[in-house]
Amino acid sequence: MIRSTLLAATALACGTLAAQAQDRTLTISVYGFAQDEFSEILYKPFEEKCGCELVVETGNSVERLAKMEANKEAPVIDMAVLSTHDALAANRAGLIDTIDTAKLANFDKLYDIAKDPLGDGTAVGYTFYATSIVYRSDKVTVDSWADLFSDELKGQVAFPNVTTNQGPPALWMVGKAMGESDPTLAGAISEVGEKRDDVVTFYVRSSQLVQLMQQEEIWAAPIGRFAWKGFADMDLPIAWATPKEGQTGGMNVMVVTKGSQNRDLALEFMDYWLSTPIQTALAEGLVDSPANAEVEVSDDVADNLTYGAETVASLDLIPADVWLDNREGWLSEWNAKVGQ
Amino acid sequence: MFQNRREGLALALPAAVFACVVFLVPVAILLSEGFRGAAGFSLTPYVEFFSSALNRAVFLRTLKLGALVTLVAAVIGYAAAYAIVNLSPANRGRVFGLVVLPLMISPVARTYAWLVILGRTGFVNQALTLVGLTDEPIRFLFTETAVFIGLLQLFLPLMIISLISALENMPRDAVPAARVLGASWLQVFTRVILPLTKEGLVIGGTLVFTGSLTAYITPAILGGSKVLMLETLLYQRVTVANDFASAAVIAMILIVMSFSANLLLKRLARARGR
Numbered sequence: 149m150i151r152s153t154l155l156a157a158t159a160l161a162c163g164t165l166a167a168q169a170q171d172r173t174l175t176i177s178v179y180g181f182a183q184d185e186f187s188e189i190l191y192k193p194f195e196e197k198c199g200c201e202l203v204v205e206t207g208n209s210v211e212r213l214a215k216m217e218a219n220k221e222a223p224v225i226d227m228a229v230l231s232t233h234d235a236l237a238a239n240r241a242g243l244i245d246t247i248d249t250a251k252l253a254n255f256d257k258l259y260d261i262a263k264d265p266l267g268d269g270t271a272v273g274y275t276f277y278a279t280s281i282v283y284r285s286d287k288v289t290v291d292s293w294a295d296l297f298s299d300e301l302k303g304q305v306a307f308p309n310v311t312t313n314q315g316p317p318a319l320w321m322v323g324k325a326m327g328e329s330d331p332t333l334a335g336a337i338s339e340v341g342e343k344r345d346d347v348v349t350f351y352v353r354s355s356q357l358v359q360l361m362q363q364e365e366i367w368a369a370p371i372g373r374f375a376w377k378g379f380a381d382m383d384l385p386i387a388w389a390t391p392k393e394g395q396t397g398g399m400n401v402m403v404v405t406k407g408s409q410n411r412d413l414a415l416e417f418m419d420y421w422l423s424t425p426i427q428t429a430l431a432e433g434l435v436d437s438p439a440n441a442e443v444e445v446s447d448d449v450a451d452n453l454t455y456g457a458e459t460v461a462s463l464d465l466i467p468a469d470v471w472l473d474n475r476e477g478w479l480s481e482w483n484a485k486v487g488q
Numbered sequence: 489m490f491q492n493r494r495e496g497l498a499l500a501l502p503a504a505v506f507a508c509v510v511f512l513v514p515v516a517i518l519l520s521e522g523f524r525g526a527a528g529f530s531l532t533p534y535v536e537f538f539s540s541a542l543n544r545a546v547f548l549r550t551l552k553l554g555a556l557v558t559l560v561a562a563v564i565g566y567a568a569a570y571a572i573v574n575l576s577p578a579n580r581g582r583v584f585g586l587v588v589l590p591l592m593i594s595p596v597a598r599t600y601a602w603l604v605i606l607g608r609t610g611f612v613n614q615a616l617t618l619v620g621l622t623d624e625p626i627r628f629l630f631t632e633t634a635v636f637i638g639l640l641q642l643f644l645p646l647m648i649i650s651l652i653s654a655l656e657n658m659p660r661d662a663v664p665a666a667r668v669l670g671a672s673w674l675q676v677f678t679r680v681i682l683p684l685t686k687e688g689l690v691i692g693g694t695l696v697f698t699g700s701l702t703a704y705i706t707p708a709i710l711g712g713s714k715v716l717m718l719e720t721l722l723y724q725r726v727t728v729a730n731d732f733a734s735a736a737v738i739a740m741i742l743i744v745m746s747f748s749a750n751l752l753l754k755r756l757a758r759a760r761g762r
Contacts (some may be wrong), residue, residue, distance in 0.1 A: 208727060210726070210727050210728075210730050213730070214730065303627070309712075309713045311713075311724055311727070311728040344714075347714075348627070348629070348630060349629070349630040349712040349713075349714060350712060350713040350714060351712065352708070352712070352713065356709070359603065359604075363603075363604070363607040363608060363609050363610070364607075364608055364609055365607055365608055365629060475729075476729065479728060479729060483540075483542045484541070484542060487542050487713065487716060
């Protein structure tokens with residue numbers, strides 16, 4: 149009798165907890181990258197902490213924005229992560245809201261460039277990456293973005309396609325090496341177009357570059373720092389360039405969907421993601437470079453990330469509005485000069 | 489066969505409904521995007537598409553590679569299929585299994601294998617250097633040649649299977665009879681084998697040509713963006729520019745090209761049969 153009463157009470161308690169958890173559901177939309185690690189480090193601990201259910205949707209930015217646009221009147225996504233220029237596109241389409249940073253206890257710990265990347269309070273950076281040139285140090289020396297098109301590297305370079313997140317930043321820096329700062333990137337695209345036949349491939353996924361480097365198809369390529377580990381682990385003399393024009397890169401940001409019914413829970417989740425322990429665990433797992441300035445990692449880990457105030461301060465990023473306003477033009481120009 | 493037409497229709501209804509819901513309706517919605525102008529129905533998206541030099545170049549490259557792959561697959565396919573049907577039943581089964589085997593392997597894996605084989609340090613370049621045909625490695629990757637080889641390897645089994653089926657239905661004594669009557673091997677092929685196996689060629693040709701037009705992975709990996717094809721251009725328009733109107737135009741062009749190829753092959757087959 150006592151046993152059955154206990155069982156019934158336990159079942160009732162479990163049922164109540166489950167019901168409460170289902171009452172609080174947060175739907176997030178993120179990139180499909182490293183989801184096993186995110187689940188272990190971020191999602192499951194947060195679910196335990198908040199007693200809520202986290203629904204994770206993955207996909208690329210285009211899919212994410214299309215879904216947010218399609219459900220504008222009755223949002224199905226509460227919180228999303230995007231690149232800065234896609235976040236600006238979402239803001240211009242009226243899809244995201246201002247973030248109440250007073251509710252983010254970890255906000256002050258962020259590097260300054262991550263606090264308000266769009267300048268209007270609608271996004272908070274959670275990770276960023278440097279973009280520079282990896283190269284075979286036994287074959288060539290790379291001191292400038294212009295070296296990508298030197299005689300030494302003729303027929304030995306992979307360049308990011310303009311359609312990738314690495315393409316425009318690489319063109320941005322090639323333009324700077326030519327003494328240009330034109331946001332249309334016309335000069336840089338023309339230069340790449342003229343040297344088109346000297347470029348082995350205009351890559352779309354940085355993951356394919358490791359194999360091309362291993363097969364000696366290429367000796368150099370501009371990449372994001374997040375892809376560096378694959379090169380560092382190779383049994384070849386590979387170096388990360390520090391060009392005289394500087395390094396570029398990109399940042400990913402968190403946004404809250406306008407009209408979300410779970411605004412406070414979304415902010416709670418964002419704050420948890422930005423906290424020092426979580427950002428440290430993600431950094432140590434080589435998942436994401438930290439935007440939280442209090443994160444401390446070993447030299448080995450730091451070597452594979454975009455880490456430290458000095459590195460962050462040195463990044464020459466394309467402003468989000470420049471990217472968004474010129475994206476179509478870059479693609480047309482690229483297709484005309486490079487694509488044919 | 490059926491007691492009445494209604495019974496037959498009832499049996500076909502589930503498949504018809506399924507096809508409509510999951511295929512015809514979504515495709516119709518997508519394709520309608522390509523005919524949408526500022527004031528309703530419009531062909532402007534098509535005019536704009538073909539007014540771009542890049543798009544025209546991509547269209548012609550896709551057509552050229554598709555036709556070339558189909559032609560070479562037909563030539564190799566006839567030789568291979570004829571050899572296979574003339575094997576003993578036991579060996580025929582084994583060799584047929586080898587033909588089918590690549591179809592059981594992911595196209596991604598098969599394409600990545602070519603990435604290694606055609607590389608500067610790959611098997612092909614090593615062999616060419618070894619026999620003294622070249623002093624330094626030839627660049628195959630990210631060229632039309634690489635895409636052509638990848639597509640041919642991908643779809644050749646479909647052509648061989650279609651032709652094996654057609655050759656098996658051919659009278660066994662047709663070729664020996666033609667030879668006895670003094671026909672050369674070329675005459676045997678053009679006057680006997682080709683007319684009797686034209687259905688298999690039409691099916692195989694359609695499968696190979698359509699497959700070559702619509703394959704995405706192989707052109708993307710072996711050609712990259714230096715060898716843009718219609719399908720890689722379609723992907724670019726959707727994922728980068730979020731431009732579904734252009735995507736719909738490209739999809740419609742691909743559909744029209746596939747149907748046209750099928751009609752052309754059927755017409756050629758009919759002409760040969762007369």
